[in-house]
Amino acid sequence: MTELFASLDTPCVLVDLDRVEVNLKRAQAHADKEGYALRPHTKTHKLPRFARRAEELGATGITVQKLGEAEIMADSGLKDIFLPYNIVGPLKLARLKALNTRVSLSVTADSPDTVAGYAATFTPDAPLTVLIECDTGAGRCGVQGPAQVLALARQIIGAPGLRFGGLMTYPPLHNFSKSCAWLRDAVDLLGDAGIAVQRVSSGNSPDMWDANEAPVTERRPGTYIYFDRFQVQEKVASFDDCALTVLATVVSRPTSTRIVIDAGSKTLSSDLMGMSGHGLVVGTDYLVKALSEEHGVIEMPEASDWPHVGDRIRILPNHACVVSNLFDEIVLVSGDKVLERVVVASRGRVD
Ligand SMILES: Cc1ncc(COP(=O)(O)O)c(C=O)c1O
Structure with a gap:
């Protein structure tokens, strides 16, 4: 194990390009089979090259989570960007306005205040597309019921600088069907009021293999x-x-059962995702039991000779997205072969 990726200093992030390719293709095949538009969220990798690759394979555009990420993706030539976030305040609205002239952009709103900010910023010559965020059970942002959807839709439609773009939800885990039922009620209410809904955006990874259901289009x-x-x-x-x-x-x-590695919370983050341990030693069932900033502590169930000081091990993190955000570069590999280093372009763009 000592020679594992000997040319690389640690801790570092390895991304296996072959697996990325398989994962991208499998998701696109599911979208094609189920007849929905795939708009991958790029917060996981923050790399324009993977955003472009997903589009080459058939994605209709990309999703980003922060305005700063959107700006980086636009600078890198991505043209169709969904920012499912309430953009609030004059500084961000000015940046949003500039971005909207460069790419096909859509955003969300879940309150009259957010819509009012957009309405005061955008004009009919370069209108902004706004989707209404719906809380279908995840308990984060989002309007709480169809009546609020209708009221916000009317506010958006009534603003000359805005276009009503449809509905968006970040669905609760393992409740895709229930979330779709919520959205159907909202679409029906809008329909009764003469408002057509072309786009309904949902999705996460844990439920990504579920069959698609109306009214979700993306x-x-x-x-x-x-x-x-x-x-x-x-x-x-x-x-x-x-x-x-x-x-x-x-x-x-x-001790004979304790291993300490040079990857702590600055590398793995402290995100437990509700699990015990901060990551798994690849090829074993050993967990990273405790973290301080620069140390990760692994307790083995039984005394073992392996690994020795200086040996290298690979850790599967609990949550890949937060790890991407902690590194300036990732290293692309193919199996045990190092391919190239890639700058994580929109890492740290939390603004
Ligand atoms: C709004 C939104 N859409 C999509 C996703 C992607 O979900 P997942 O990380 O499960 O793939 C996220 C993740 O945080 C999100 O916040």
Whole structure:
């Protein structure tokens, strides 16, 4: 194990390009079979090259989570960007206005205040497309019922600088059908009021293999490009499907059962995703039990000689997206072969 990726310093993030390719193609095939538009969420990888690759394979556009990420993707030539976020305040609205002249952009709103901000910023010569975010059970943003959807739709339609773009939800885990029923009620109410809904955007990775259901026309899984320990736990993917791992070096063996690696919370983040442990040692069932910023502590159930100080091990993180955000670069690999380093272009763009 000592020679594993010997040319790379640790900790570093390895992304297996072959697995990425398989994951992208499998998701697109599902979208094609089920007849929905795939608009992958790029928050997982933050790499324009993977955004472009997904589009080459058939994605209709991309999703980003922050305005800063959208700007980076636009700078890199991506042309169809969905930003499912309430953009609030004059500084961000000015940036949104500039971005809207460069790409085909859509955003969300879930309150009259947010719509009022858009309405005061955009003009009919370059209108902004606004979807209404619906809380169909996940308990984050979103209007709470169809009547509010209708009121916001009317506000958007009444603003000369805005276009009503449809509905969006980030669905609750394992409740895709229930979430669709919520959305159907809203679409029906809008229909009764003479408002047509062309686009209904939903989606995550844990439910990505579910059959599609009306009225959803578009789905936005993100983590599926890499998968991670959480997705394996959710049975969306196998360990072999996971493309992103962290390469770490054993820096201490204080006891016969304890391994300490050079990957702590600055590398793996502290995101437990409701699981025990902060990651899994690839090829074993050893968990990273505790983290401090620069140390990861692995407790083995039984005394073992392996690994030694200086050995390298790979960790499958709980949550791939947060790891991408912690590194300036990832290393593309194919099996045990290093291919190239890639700058994580929109990493850290939390604004
Ligand atoms: C609005 C929105 N859409 C889609 C996704 C992608 O979900 P997943 O990470 O499960 O692929 C996320 C993830 O946080 C999200 O916030």
